Amino acid sequence: MPAFNGYDYARVRGRMRRALAGPQIAAILPAICLTGFWIAGEAALVLGALLLPVLYVLAGSEAERAPPAAAPRDAVxxxxxxxxxxxxxxxxxxxxxxxxxxxxxxxxxxxxxxAFRDRYGQSAADDAQHRIAGRLHGALRDGDVVCKMGEACYGIALGPVMLLDLEAVIQLCTRLQGAVEEPLALDATTVYLSGSIGFCLGTRSPLPTGASLIAAGQAALREAARFAPSAIRSFSTEMQKHRQGGNLSGSELANALENNQILPFFQPQVSTDTGLVTGFEALARWCHPERGMIPPGDFLPLVQESGLMERLGDKMLVQSLIALRRWDEAGVNVPQIGVNFATDELMNPQLVEKVRWQLDRYGLDPQRLAVEVLETVVATSPDDVISRNINGLANMGCSIDLDDFGTGHASISSIRRFSVARLKIDRSFVMKVDRDIEQQRMVAAILTMAERLGLSTLAEGVETPGEHAMLGQLGCEHVQGFEIARPMPFEQTVEWVRAYHDGLIEAPKFGRRSG
Known part of the structure; x- marks a missing residue:
């Protein structure tokens, strides 16, 4: 016979509570009293009067199980x-x-x-969180509870549902994401946000406690963060074995760099005119032997704090150039590789010679290296060393890509001063561009400016065929995003490029808008 544990006792108490506190007790109690009196007389009534309070005590009162009315609340x-x-x-x-x-x-x-807060300010960030909280309330039932779990993070407890399975919760998650993704009016601008969700069914909670169920939901969210934006993941016990995040140390990071645990994953970029692959961007990923894949948002701040950003940049550059050589040897046409250069790297007076030496080492033309620089660096950097390095790389023949364009308020003069060759339009302008006329006008303005300045353009974060088609119609030359492919390890790229090009029976053509 199985042991009667605390969880079983809690279930029995819950059953007793519902029986004693439910509306059915009003109908049943008189019948029980009359039956008892008919069988045993007044003794039954006395016994019932004594036992009923005892049963209420054992079951626990309504006040015991209800959350306090004056619970602390988030100020925003x-x-x-x-x-x-x-x-x-x-x-x-x-x-x-x-x-x-x-x-x-x-x-x-x-x-x-x-990035949203840095771009629009704390006041706008608070306003967005407040309005999204209202939207989430509107997408849920009266019995569901929404709580604040930290900046930009919300916890949701579903009220009792008779039929609650994986498919039902995924459908709810999709509805909540739709609420978050509705356009957000901010002064004279319309912006778009998205949300990723991790969830755990109560029946799958590791322990029958609220804390355990929340921890399971957070573990699922960490997994969703690997595939963000707009990802949904359900909790599984495997996620407990690969905990990510705040317990990382500087020594662990240095060891990961030494042992090649941090490597580039490659995301393809394609032409909107021919459909062909025109390059890849190298993105750092940490393949931890125990915690699994750690997303860059969890370890890049530690890289910065540990002073290892330049070391990481060196590794990314070398591995990217090796990838170019290996694509050439495999007979796969990849014209260019994009590598992000952080501020720490750009402040190295020897950067140009270091890059030149690496290109010569692997026998590669400088034109095949796209140096990606954040717009915030170009917009705010007064450092002459950074300016000399970027221009030196451009004079060598490297392409200078201005990353996250539209978020750093770079002026036309700074674009000229840093010899920028291509603008990478930030994802915030790309979201819903096929459905929002204001987004279309914003992108069209960027493309017109780029054309007048003789700059190439690439749109980041393209997630739907509709966005892809509209960007091509507006005149954006290249696109990159999950709609094409997620970042992948080198070992998958050769097969992916061949399969992708084989699938282009006829290269897609998007008619350009005039004017």
């Missing part, structure tokens, strides 16, 4: 905080039994919110 959104979420889930799990309502915990985080 007015939502209750994590403690409330944990108490609500505790209550829901205690009442779980076969045939009763089921619950789940969802953790939603707004994608790339730090």
């Amino acid at each position: 959104t007015g939502l209750p905080l994590r403690d409330t979420l944990e108490r609500v889930l505790d209550h829901a799990l205690r009442g779980t039994e076969p045939g009763s309502g089921k619950t789940a915990c969802l953790i939603l985080r707004i994608d790339e919110f730090n």
Whole structure:
């Protein structure tokens, strides 16, 4: 006979509570009293009067299980905080039994919110969080609870649902993402945000506690962050074995660089005119032997704090040039590789000679290297060393790509001063460009300016065929994003390029808009 544990006791108490506190007790109690009096007389009434209070005590009162009315709330959104979420889930799990309502915990985080805050300011960030909180409320039922879990992060406890399975929760997640992605009016500008969600069904919680269910939802969110933006992941026990995030140390990071755990993954870029692959961008990924794939947002700040950004940049450059050589040897046409250069690297007086030496070492033409520089660096950098390095790389023949264009307010004079050859239009302008006329006008203005300045253009973060088609119609020359392919290790790139080009039975042509 199985042991009667604390979880079983909690289920019995929940069953007793519902029986004693539910509306059915009003109909049943008089019948029980009359039957008892008919069988045993006054003794039955006395015994019932004594036993009923005892049963209420054993079952626990309504006040015991209800969250306090005056729970602390977030100052920005007015939502209750994590403690409330944990108490609500505790209550829901205690009442779980076969045939009763089921619950789940969802953790939603707004994608790339730090970049949004840096671009528009803290006041706009607070306003966005407040309005998204209202949208989430509108997308849920009255019995569901939304709480604030930190900046740009929301926790959701689903009220008891009789039929709650994986498919139902995924559909709910999609509805919540749709609420987040609705256009957000900000002064005279319309902006778009997206959200990634991790969730865990109450029946899959590692332990029958609210804290455990929240931790499972957070583990699923970390997994979703690897595939953001707009990713959804359900909790699995494997996620507990690969915890990521804040426990990383500088020594662990240095060891990872030494042992080639941090390597470039490559995301393709294609022409909107021919459909052919025109290059790849190299993106750093940490393949941890115990924690699995760690997203760049979790380790790049540590790289910066540890003073290892230049060392990481050297590794990314060398591995990218090796990739170019290997593509050539495999007979795969990849015209160019884009490598991000951080401020620390650009301040090295020996940078131009170092890059020249590496290109000569692998026998590669400088034109095949695209040096990607953040617009914020170009817009704010007064450093003559940075200016000399960027112009020196351009004079060598490297292409200078201005990354995340539209977020750093670079002037036309600074674009000229840094010999920029291509603008990479930031994802915030690309989202919903096929459906939002204001987005189309913004992109069209950027493309017109680029054309007048003789600059090439590439749109980042393209996620749908509609966005791809509209960008081509507007005149953007290259696109990059999940709609084409996610970043992949080198070993997958050769087969991917061949399969992709084989699939181009007829290169897509998008008619350009006049004017």
